[in-house]
Amino acid sequence: MDLPETTTLLLRRESGVLHLTLNRPDARNALNATMVAELNAVFDAIAADATIRVVVLRGADGHFCAGADLKEMMAGGLKAPTAGEADPVERWSRSFGAMLRKAGSLPAVLIAVCEGAVLGGGFGFACVSDIALAHREAKFGMPETTRGLPPAQIAPFVVERIGLTQARRLCLTGAQFRGSEALALGLVHACFDDEAGLQAQLADTLQQVLRCAPQANAVTKDIILKVARMDMDAVLDDAAAKFAVCVRGAEAPEGIAAFMQKRQPRWAS
Structure with missing residues (x-):
């Protein structure tokens, strides 16, 4: 499936991996209305394209994302x-x-590369990623309340990622911290x-990631994301139905045969 044309994003496909780069370097890749609309369109396209197995989300020129473009928001008028x-x-x-919810629920695995400014909306992207890698000196934070604003669309994802206690501290102080502390909080998975x-x-x-079967990964991600959002019996019923579909699908026979024959399955070779 073709990806949409974009002006604020750089897109590069490479063997099942889509490299998606936020490309407003003069604004430290802050999110304006155009970028949000383009990200929504790109995430819709990715969700419909089973050939994209991994998305690597990064920012141009050393910064991940400095949050919302407040200058553009104020210039648009607040009447x-x-x-x-x-x-x-x-x-x-x-x-x-x-957009954040679409990013977090993509069938593809979402890897966030956090460096430079990881603030506001950038912090939100880290929270909805499946895997987050951070520069040890990257600057994380949610400065919204210091600007007189709530982190309205970000806070729920922060709670899901690092828990209520730490979310309350970070949201209500506007504290900023480095990648090494983000690792200790469980916000990211590794530092570089x-x-x-x-x-x-x-x-x-x-x-x-690529040695895992793509459909199995997509189904597993869907099951995981339903935990705490649905009654547990409903989650388990849904998971059992998905398991049965996978057992009778194309991937399980190939994966089991590859294991028995001591070889790589075809999706990993």
Whole structure:
């Protein structure tokens, strides 16, 4: 499936891996309305394309994402809508939450490369990723409350990622911290010190993901994400039905045969 044309994103496909780069370097890759709309469209396309097995999300020129583009938001005007009129600020905010949810629920594995500024919306991307790698000196934080704003669409994903207690501390203080502390919090999974270290970790991570069957990974991710969002019996019933479909699908016979024959399954070779 073709990916949409974009002006704020760089897209590069490579053997089942889509490298998606936020590309507003002059603004430290801050999210404006155009970027949010383009990300929503790209995530819709990825979700419909089974050939994309991994998405590597990174920012251009050494910064991941500095959050929302507040200059653009303020320039757009803050006049309250008239009766019966949709609130454009509310609509923009909600579109950002929709984008984060799409990113987190992609059938493909989402790897976030966190370096430089990982603030606000960038912090949100780290929280919805399946795997997050961080530069040891990357700067994480949610400064929204220091700007007189709530991290409205980000906070729920922060709670899911690191728990209520730490989410309350970070959201209500606007505290900023480095990648090494993000690792200790469980926000990210590994740290790197330089580009060579990142590329080594990324190559190893991609190798591990790509040896897993793509449909099995997509189904597993769907089951995991339903925990705490559905009644546990409903989660287990749904998981059992998905397991039965996978047993009778194309991947399980190949994966089991490869294991018995001591070879790589075809999706990993």
